[in-house]
Amino acid sequence: MSAAYMNYLFSFLINNVFILMIGMLGVYVLTGLTGMFSMGQAAVMAVGGYTAAMLSKFLGMPLFITMPAAVSVGALFGFLIGIPAVKLRRDYVAIVSLGFGEALVAFLNNSASITGGALGLTAIPKYTTKPMIVVILLLTIIFIWNLKKSRFGRECIAIKSDELAAASMGINVARVKLLVFTLAGAISALGGSLYVHTTRYLDSAAFGWDQSSMWIVIVFFGGVNSLTGSIFAGIILGLIPEILRFSNELRIVIYCIVVLFIVNFRPQGLFGETELDWKTMKRIALALAGSFRRLFRLFQGQRQEQG
Amino acid sequence: MLLEIDNLAKSFGGVNAVRDVSLSVDSDQIVSIIGPNGAGKTTIFNLISGIYEADAGKILFMGRNIVGKPQHEIAGMGVSRTFQNIRLFKGLTVLENVMTALDAGSNYSVFSAMLTLPHKRRTDKANMLHALEALEIVGLTEYKDEQPSNLPYGLQRRVELARAIVSKPKLLMLDEPAAGLNPSELAAFISLIAELKQRFHFGILVIEHRMQVVNELSECIYVINFGNLLTHGNPKDVCNDPEVIKAYIGEDGNGAKDQKSLCQL
Numbered sequence: 346m347s348a349a350y351m352n353y354l355f356s357f358l359i360n361n362v363f364i365l366m367i368g369m370l371g372v373y374v375l376t377g378l379t380g381m382f383s384m385g386q387a388a389v390m391a392v393g394g395y396t397a398a399m400l401s402k403f404l405g406m407p408l409f410i411t412m413p414a415a416v417s418v419g420a421l422f423g424f425l426i427g428i429p430a431v432k433l434r435r436d437y438v439a440i441v442s443l444g445f446g447e448a449l450v451a452f453l454n455n456s457a458s459i460t461g462g463a464l465g466l467t468a469i470p471k472y473t474t475k476p477m478i479v480v481i482l483l484l485t486i487i488f489i490w491n492l493k494k495s496r497f498g499r500e501c502i503a504i505k506s507d508e509l510a511a512a513s514m515g516i517n518v519a520r521v522k523l524l525v526f527t528l529a530g531a532i533s534a535l536g537g538s539l540y541v542h543t544t545r546y547l548d549s550a551a552f553g554w555d556q557s558s559m560w561i562v563i564v565f566f567g568g569v570n571s572l573t574g575s576i577f578a579g580i581i582l583g584l585i586p587e588i589l590r591f592s593n594e595l596r597i598v599i600y601c602i603v604v605l606f607i608v609n610f611r612p613q614g615l616f617g618e619t620e621l622d623w624k625t626m627k628r629i630a631l632a633l634a635g636s637f638r639r640l641f642r643l644f645q646g647q648r649q650e651q652g
Numbered sequence: 653m654l655l656e657i658d659n660l661a662k663s664f665g666g667v668n669a670v671r672d673v674s675l676s677v678d679s680d681q682i683v684s685i686i687g688p689n690g691a692g693k694t695t696i697f698n699l700i701s702g703i704y705e706a707d708a709g710k711i712l713f714m715g716r717n718i719v720g721k722p723q724h725e726i727a728g729m730g731v732s733r734t735f736q737n738i739r740l741f742k743g744l745t746v747l748e749n750v751m752t753a754l755d756a757g758s759n760y761s762v763f764s765a766m767l768t769l770p771h772k773r774r775t776d777k778a779n780m781l782h783a784l785e786a787l788e789i790v791g792l793t794e795y796k797d798e799q800p801s802n803l804p805y806g807l808q809r810r811v812e813l814a815r816a817i818v819s820k821p822k823l824l825m826l827d828e829p830a831a832g833l834n835p836s837e838l839a840a841f842i843s844l845i846a847e848l849k850q851r852f853h854f855g856i857l858v859i860e861h862r863m864q865v866v867n868e869l870s871e872c873i874y875v876i877n878f879g880n881l882l883t884h885g886n887p888k889d890v891c892n893d894p895e896v897i898k899a900y901i902g903e904d905g906n907g908a909k910d911q912k913s914l915c916q917l
Contacts, residue, residue: 488766488767489766491765491766491767491768492762492765492766495760495765495766495768495772495776496751496755496758496760496765496775496776496779497762497765499744499748499751499752499755500752500755500756502741502743502744502748503741503744503752505743506741506742506743506744507739507740507741507742509703509723509739510735510739510740510741511741511752512702512722512723512724512727513701513703513723513724513727513732513733514727514732514752514753514755514756514815515724515727515728515753515756515757515819516724516752516755516756517722517724517756518724524762528762569743570743618743618799
């Protein structure tokens with residue numbers, strides 16, 4: 346592997362995988378924590394992207410305005426999807442968000458005078474640097490981690506597990522769901538604003554339901570409750586198609602086989618419900634050390650027998 | 653009076669699950685509801701906790717009519733319950749399961765949660781101590797970090813009990829809490845409930861089939877049959893009531909001759 350290729354892979358990891366991962370984290374909050382399927386989350390990311398792109402391209406706004414603006418507009422759209430969705434049963438939420446997302450993408454595609462239509466928006470100012478993307482991703486992860494470890498995380502998991510019991514614990518189910526939709530919208534739109542300021546190009550066709558369902562695959566691949574699992578899965582599944590680029594069409598097949606293997610043999614996801622935190626890492630380290638010691642002793646015993 | 657139900661009725665399509673039931677529970681009192689399967693006992697619980705809305709009648713909790721109020725508000729007023737088929741939250745540890753009952757009452761915002769501000773840390777710490785206290789009462793401190801699905805059935809029931817009492821409710825509703833317990837577990841359970849009542853003075857409403865629990869604990873028994881209130885009174889009178897025996901054992905069955913009282917069941 347040449348150094349140039351490694352370099353390319355590294356910048357692909359940050360500029361593409363990491364940014365899409367921020368969009369995916371919105372899906373993690375919605376689907377992983379709260380158990381609601383959003384098939385239109387990528388459209389919310391596109392909305393954030395267009396907000397940032399138009400503010401910077403046409404009005405010359407700097408990043409510290411375009412990014413918060415994108416986040417607020419994303420939160421607003423998340424809230425709007427949430428209003429009908431909280432009144433519906435779980436399976437219908439997927440349909441509503443699918444319709445909403447596709448309608449949004451179609452609208453952006455057809456209002457060519459503002460958004461550039463199918464040609465997309467080009468020459469968007471580049472504001473981001475690689476360290477900046479990494480820092481923003483890390484901050485987002487820390488925020489979501491803290492959220493999971495707070496009353497909101499517990500309420501979300503309770504709602505996912507059993508809505509009726511959650512309500513009888515005094516949890517206002519509709520309010521928590523609406524909050525989660527809003528939050529997920531904000532997170533995904535944040536990813537959208539980073540996307541446009543990095544790739545400098547935006548075409549709404551890339552944010553249809555296929556991207557949204559890809560994110561759901563990633564969350565399930567990593568383990569539904571596990572934030573670290575989703576991040577791990579996001580990196581792996583983001584890189585596989587790129588690493589396998591030499592094999593052309595076969596890469597899609599390999600990708601699907603990897604996903605199907607996990608779904609078949611580990612339906613709870615790669616990490617299941619455990620987080621890769623210090624406690625788990627310590628446990629893994631201890632278990633590894635223990636098995637090494639046993640192996641070593643076995644080896645010694647054999648040598649003594651021989652001697 | 654803590655809870656007063658007047659002429660409650662609820663039907664599902666053509667089935668009159670609850671027809672005309674009136675009952676009352678006072679603080680520091682244990683009241684039992686008994687009746688054959690399908691009599692409408694759990695429906696009464698679901699009506700009180702707001703899962704269903706009553707068709708007719710009033711449910712007064714501390715003097716306020718709670719019919720039509722959403723579930724979480726009723727829970728917030730101090731009504732907590734356990735479920736007939738255990739409903740613990742998957743994906744949360746035993747301790748976190750108990751903490752969820754307190755989370756709705758804590759008031760820190762999303763932002764202080766994301767930034768782990770001091771206010772959030774203080775609230776969560778206090779809630780955790782309360783939850784640990786509740787787990788200690790039911791004797792589950794050592795299992796606090798387990799997933800509830802890894803625990804045996806009897807212990808899962810106790811986790812549900814801890815979750816129901818941790819918020820210091822005014823009315824505690826237990827739906828068949830002794831189902832599936834063996835005799836020694838049953839004795840321990842009865843003394844636990846008696847101890848809880850003495851300690852927290854809440855009104856307790858119990859649905860139970862095991863007559864030992866009903867007779868030893870409750871001061872008043874209501875008998876429900878086909879959605880109607882058959883009779884009510886103290887355990888001794890109710891057990892010897894011929895109507896009740898008829899509802900339970902049948903009129904001319906072999907059991908009726910030998911078994912003169914439900915107290916011996």
